[in-house]
Amino acid sequence: MSEPLFDVENLYVSFPDPNHKTLFGQMPMVEVLHGIRLKIEEGTVVGLVGESGSGKSTLGRALVRLLDPVSGSIRFAGTDITYLDENALRPLRRDLQVIFQDPLSALNPRLTIGTIIGRPLQLHGLANGRREALKLTQEALEHVGLPTAFVARYPHELSGGQRQRVGIARAIATRPRFVLADEIVSGLDVSSQAQILTLLADLKKDLGLTIVFISHDLSVVRRLCDQVVVLRHGEILENRPTGPLFEHPEHPYTAELKAAIPLPEVDGDWLNS
């Protein structure tokens, strides 16, 4: 563990302001991330936590280069990927996988599960031909606890929890080093949420994954993550190992976030604290 898997230095990301749509000239930009510094060690699970508008998803998407940073640098496994283009990124893609928040939107509605999981395997040369891709796809489905017969199904034929498992199967099928999990349990019921998180923890152990887990819910992060990063308004407020962060939050905002979570136990003073 000489070098971290991810090394982010002074990262700035901006978006064009959708409120100022024009035909000509430079569109006004809104800065979403201001000078992020972050190191992620191989084999750890890092929680990115913040409320809406904190920039947590933007940071996640910048890590896997689904968007282009303005300045700063992102090093992945020793390679500077900040400004690599589509073609240069392609060989790295099998190691940079994503699980999306809304699996219904993230799975192409008119492709079968077999195609959705299998095609990337062929692209990265992990499977020669369709038969081998099918075999690996079925293995991936089994790995996430789904029946192999699902290869012939379409996404809309599955339940919400099943779709999210397909999303996970796709991400792990290429045997990546890194997986970004973007709010993957926020649309799910408590019972499916627990199942998916347990599955993710097991996969991490089995496959030695490095995971960045984005969530708006501090309490979900506690069990799964080794390290928690608290974001607000595009800046990192606190970045520490999970246990100490929860026991003694250093930043008042972290303490506020923690205090705002209603624990399932009767406490008459909580509302007024």
Added chain:
Amino acid sequence: MSPDKATARSYLDIDDLSIVLKHQPTHRLLRSVGLHVMPGEVRGLVGESGAGKSMIGKTIFDILPRAVEIVEGSVRLGDDELLKLPQSARRKVIARTSALIPQDPLTALNPVRRIEPQITDRLTRILGVSKSDARERARALLDEVHIRDPESVLRNYPHQLSGGMRQRVLIAAAFAAEPKLIVADEPTTALDVTVQKQILKLIAEMQARHGTALLFVTHDLGVVAKICQNVSVLYGGKIVEDTEVKSLFARPTHAYTQALIAATPRYDRPDESLVPVPAAVIEATQHEIAAADDAWLGARQAGGRR
């Protein structure tokens, strides 16, 4: 209102309520549900998606979808048996006595109407209050929900307010006609945690001040623990547990409730929380429901023959 008398009896009484799909009358979506809320009581209604939580709310407000029908049961608001009234009278009773705080403040306000009529339209159009009185009331209500500068907010359109502000406006609108019953349907699910806490506090404060009966629908046991006195747990359209909140967490009796509590994440006990609901518990609960269905169908068929 004399609180002594009122506490003697519950205000909302749902008994033996069964709802089925019209084209599949043996399949029940709600299974002989009983639910009671006293004046001044805050009762939680907990369940996962598909358990039938919103179906109960829709029954109370007479806005069930056309594809379902009530086959059995009674819904009483005070002295009025809703299911025995003709629709227009029923809606009038509901409008006078009950109000809803909806789930998503971003979609629950009409985007092309100003805030003021959305708070006052029940008063002016249904209850016959004059426009100036209604405006005065709206201003007072916005004060009560801690909105600064109520004058300008009344003139605003929804998109000009933040999510938390909109939820405050919706709470004000719900209390506008001094309802006896308020149903809050997951009112904080769409909000950030820090805003959620403020809104929960506001709802509790308003409820206590007005002595309203409050039915708080949610999937979050944490929220139940903080705001409710009593709780009904719903699974598959059936109330599996009905108890005080204190005893729910101290001694949950039903296996499903126990499993649900164990599945709820908590940062203070990471290793005991987030336990997936065991398949055996789901199986046993579904078995219990099937048995209840058989008994119900048997009784109905016997009743039909008589």
Added chain:
Amino acid sequence: MSEHARHRRPVSWRLILSGSWLAIVIICAVFAPYIAPHDPLAQDLLLERLPPFWVSGAEPGYYLGTDGLGRDVLSRIIYGARIALTVAFVAATAACLIGSTMGLVAGYFRGWLDQIVSRIVDIWMSFPPVLFSILLVAVIGTGLHSVIIAITAIDWIRFCRVVRAETLVQTRMDYIDSARAAGFSRLNILVREVFPNALPTIVALLSLEMGIAVIVEAILSFVNLSISTDDPTWGGMIAEGRTIIHFAWWVLVFPLIALFLTVLAFSQFGEGLRDRFDPVLR
């Protein structure tokens, strides 16, 4: 729920009825010489304006009567199907290929490409389409080729607009990002992820466009700008029927019915296909 979704949908009457009529029209067009009872061009002034078979004064063998020059109406309708279908298939397919490609590319790549396409669409939308097609045919000369070129040149815009809008919707979905995260190239994503999602719309629109092409050809024939006046076209028959409507209604009515049913069938067939074969709706 998932079990229900896998059930086969009931038989679609929309698809069967419209498909049957289109099959009849296609058979008529292909085998016209064997089916038509008379030569569609044969004039016989002794037989002019004969009524259809159930009206008194009808002549046996002329089932749907004759027109002002004594030509058999039924035979002319059967031969008219040839020109109608040729125009429908060729012009609609060409318009579809050009328009859908432009729409996909503009909607997916956006930027300056989209700006140019959008301006062209705006300009095209500023012309009354019927007048534009009449003008084009008048400029490039009458004949089958001109009709097809005119329809293609005008109606590709319909495909472009609809497909571009659909593509814009699709590009906002997360599955595009997940394909990018998997490492697929932009072109690959366009062809293998976006296109299958636009395809049901394109197919429905293609069928609809065939009906529209039939109508435009009829309109051009009606104003005497399509094929040479002797050749049997439904529009030409309607134009003649319109002038003698008070003496021989059948000259107008029967080609009108043929046109009506064909246009209706094309639009319903497209909708039916989409309902039947789109995996998301199925």
Added chain:
Amino acid sequence: MTALRAILTRALMTAITLFGVAVIVFVVIRVAPGDPIAMMLPPGASDDDIAHLRALYGLDKSIVQQFFIWLGNVLQGDFGTSISIRQPVSRIVLNRLPATLELSLLAMTIAVLFGGALAFFATRFRETPAETGVDIINGIALSVPDFLWGLALILLLGVAWPVFEISGRISPSLDPQFSTQFYLLESILRLRLDVTLDLLDHMLMPALALALPLAAVIAQLLKVSLKETMNQDYVMLARTKGFSESHVISHDAFRNALLPTLTLTGIQLTFLIGGTVIIERLFSYEGLGNLAIDAVINRDLPLIQGIVLLFAILFVGINLAVDLLYTVLNPRLRHG
């Protein structure tokens, strides 16, 4: 600031569109085979005569020069002189425009009333056989274009059961001696109701033929949009307040449902006006469209250019008006 920017952008795009229209009209007509000059002269005219006429119409200059001379004239309101009628194009066109505008407006009114009523009815009785009925009627009205409706109406209400006139704008026996070409409007203002009735007798069938497809489009879009709106949380909330179903539709759902319908109706309205070209021909109605077809057949280049440009300006204007209306109705755009 943003509003001003948006308006400027919109204005510039409009200008680009109109310039493009002008270029295309000019180019299409200039590549037309056949010499219009030759058609104007009697057989056996001398080369000098031809050259003289060429110079007169500016046809001896380069095509780019011709374009800018023509465009300059157009911008000053001079559309040239018609070759077949030998009058200024602007005068001929403006003389015919009112007839087409009246027909289009009548058709649009019918379409909006029909379509709106159908949508309201189908929404009020949604998920019942009544809605299915509306859907079937819509489906047929949508897939059959105005040209065929016109022919069907002629057969039904003109020949089989002759209720209406099937050709012309006004009976030749009536000579209203009006001061404008807006006959319908003027007859109502002057209380010449005999003329009004005669005009409607001629206009109703073509107007109906134009209106049917548009009515179906409006009914369809508005119904889908209304039904979607009826499932919104704010509509549900209105129901819990005790409002009746009809009140909820008209007060809470209608304006929201109107917005998406409106944007698409703008384009549909231009389709309706475009449809007048063939419908006027079919009913021998003396409007702009009928004139346009005559002009094409006579190869009257200046006249065609004038008419097509006028249509384009009309269409661009309608789209602008719809955008404006959308902004007025949508508080999100009004109060940024």
